[in-house]
Amino acid sequence: MKTAIVIGHYPKKQGAFSEYFGMSEFTFWSNLVAVSGLAKDYEIFTHEILSGYPARQRAMGAKTKDYDLVIELHFNASNGIGNGVEAVYNTKNERMKKLAVKFMESICENTGIKKRYPLGRDIMDSNQRGTGFLRYTKGDSIILEPFFGDNKSDCLKFEKLGAKGFKTIIDELVDYYCSWI
Secondary structure (H helix, E strand, O other): OOEEEEEOOEOOEOOOEEOOOOEEHHHHHHHHHHHHOHHHHOEEEEOOOOOOHHHHHHHHHHHOOOOOEEEEEOOEOOOOOOOOEEEEEEOOOHHHHHHHHHHHHHHHHHHOOOEOOEOEEEEOOOOOOOHHHHHHOOOEEEEEEOOEOOOHHHHHHHHHHHHHHHHHHHHHHHHHHHHHO
């Protein structure tokens, strides 16, 4: 069973910025992957610097076509008030719905960060964010957003979990996935 982890965004457009952590999504996840040990157990990918979102997503789909499970890492941001963990998956994929619920429950149990949506956030409309990644990835794919980077409470809770704690959650998630595929 092969699992790939994709760092959301890319150097030119790094995603949301967390004042608390003092960095963008791309930098945050690049750093966490480097110190957590995730790169020892999983293949790590970053998006190519291509013009246009669809081109980047198609390129990532091609790079990860031989993987059974592809996880993309992000954090949310809104107005400092939004909070909670989300997992985004394709509506038609019941396996990813189960994985979304498992991930959110694990984040809740280990950090106290609340779930934003009880069953994760399913993507049905091709105009919703994240649909390109989910549509162009050949294997099972899911977007994980464990906290809001502009919510101090969420950031404190995730920081307490730490990089190693997050890796443990990913390892358990992959084991859970393997138990029923």
